[in-house]
Amino acid sequence: MTNLPTLPNQPTHLSDAERIVSTRYAAGAARTVVIIALGWHLANDLPATLASGPDPLCVTVWLAFTAVGVAGSIAVLKGVVIGPAWRIAGCAVLLAGSAAMHATAPGSLFAFENWAWGVAGWIALLLFWNRPGARHPVWAFFGFVTANAAISVVALIARGEADRTGLAKMLLVVYGVGALQLTLYAGKWGLESTVRRFARDRTATELVRAAKQAAEQAHIARQDRYSTARAAAGEVLTGLADGRLDPADPSVRQRAAAAAARLRRLVTETDDVPDPLVHELRAAADVAERRGVAVTVDQVGALPTVPLQVRRALTDAPAWAVAAAGTHARITVVSNVESVTVAVVGDASIDQPRSDEPVTVRHDDVLVRVDQEGGQIWVETRWSHAPSVSP
Numbered sequence: 001m002t003n004l005p006t007l008p009n010q011p012t013h014l015s016d017a018e019r020i021v022s023t024r025y026a027a028g029a030a031r032t033v034v035i036i037a038l039g040w041h042l043a044n045d046l047p048a049t050l051a052s053g054p055d056p057l058c059v060t061v062w063l064a065f066t067a068v069g070v071a072g073s074i075a076v077l078k079g080v081v082i083g084p085a086w087r088i089a090g091c092a093v094l095l096a097g098s099a100a101m102h103a104t105a106p107g108s109l110f111a112f113e114n115w116a117w118g119v120a121g122w123i124a125l126l127l128f129w130n131r132p133g134a135r136h137p138v139w140a141f142f143g144f145v146t147a148n149a150a151i152s153v154v155a156l157i158a159r160g161e162a163d164r165t166g167l168a169k170m171l172l173v174v175y176g177v178g179a180l181q182l183t184l185y186a187g188k189w190g191l192e193s194t195v196r197r198f199a200r201d202r203t204a205t206e207l208v209r210a211a212k213q214a215a216e217q218a219h220i221a222r223q224d225r226y227s228t229a230r231a232a233a234g235e236v237l238t239g240l241a242d243g244r245l246d247p248a249d250p251s252v253r254q255r256a257a258a259a260a261a262r263l264r265r266l267v268t269e270t271d272d273v274p275d276p277l278v279h280e281l282r283a284a285a286d287v288a289e290r291r292g293v294a295v296t297v298d299q300v301g302a303l304p305t306v307p308l309q310v311r312r313a314l315t316d317a318p319a320w321a322v323a324a325a326g327t328h329a330r331i332t333v334v335s336n337v338e339s340v341t342v343a344v345v346g347d348a349s350i351d352q353p354r355s356d357e358p359v360t361v362r363h364d365d366v367l368v369r370v371d372q373e374g375g376q377i378w379v380e381t382r383w384s385h386a387p388s389v390s391p
Contacts, residue, residue: 025195029188033129034073036184037122041069045115052113057104061097061116065123068093072126081130090127091144094120098148102155109156110169117152118173121145121181128185138186145181149174233259257323260287275303277311281331281342284319293346294328301335306383313363314342314381317370321379324348339384348377 052058068090098117105114128141239245245252285295321344322329329346367382
């Protein structure tokens with residue numbers, strides 16, 4: 001016998017949802033077949049064995065059937081696949097016991113004490129229950145039922161009971177018991193197939209629902225970013241229009257450049273690119289380069305998946321620093337599987353980003369450090385998977 005890493009009869013390509021749902025239903029079907037097989041063997045066969053005298057052969061067959069039934073039940077409940085050799089040996093024990101009981105049945109083949117041929121199919125069902133990858137699993141079990149019925153018909157003929165009444169009784173028993181066994185076995189495979197389709201459909205529905213919810217959240221977040229960018233740009237444009245702000249003032253030009261960088265980033269956040277964080281930083285660099293600032297962007301290490309809100313906080317202060325650069329700026333992105341660091345060094349003679357600036361994006365897990373000395377500004381933002389407190 002070999003243990004399976006997944007529930008028997010399940011294809012290995014199943015999704016987690018399909019496997020969970022299928023496992024629950026398959027476990028219920030497994031318990032059902034075990035209760036029927038062992039229940040029949042105890043409630044019907046044991047009294048019949050005791051009623052035989054008890055006959056030594058009858059007791060021996062009952063014990064052999066019990067051993068096969070217990071082993072098969074354990075395999076069914078634990079999800080163990082019974083190998084072909086063990087399955088053939090178990091079937092041989094069942095057929096041999098059925099034939100031996102036929103040969104020694106007192107009086108009639110249909111006597112109460114001749115119980116083996118009626119329960120053989122139920123115990124054999126345990127041996128055939130777990131057959132992963134089988135193309136036509138029902139046919140193998142149907143072969144056992146046919147062999148058991150053939151032995152019974154031969155015994156009926158050999159005992160001279162093959163008259164109209166005997167054949168009618170034989171047909172009634174074989175059809176009644178065999179049909180139940182085959183129906184249960186075929187129903188088990190049909191149930192698993194139906195359950196997998198149900199789980200697959202439910203997974204698809206949940207994916208559609210999740211995509212819709214994500215789209216709604218993305219729309220709300222984009223509206224929020226748009227409001228932030230519009231507020232920053234609108235304040236500058238309003239001040240220029242009513243004369244409160246002087247275009248020749250370096251701080252006004254810096255505020256206008258920062259607002260342009262945010263608008264540019266708002267557009268690039270929806271682009272489908274391998275590294276959206278670097279893409280957004282390049283967008284800020286483009287704005288500065290149009291003012292004649294020489295900007296270089298260096299990247300070291302592979303970027304992990306960065307949530308959108310974290311990405312906004314990582315790029316906001318560096319974008320401000322690039323917008324503040326007078327002639328040159330250098331953007332460096334250093335990342336690994338645990339953290340991302342964005343640093344900007346450039347020449348700037350204007351105010352650095354302020355923590356109380358209403359349009360500055362902040363995040364609890366992003367550390368922001370700003371230094372300015374001798375006409376040079378240095379900005380660093382850092383994010384790691386472990387939450388940290390900003391100093």
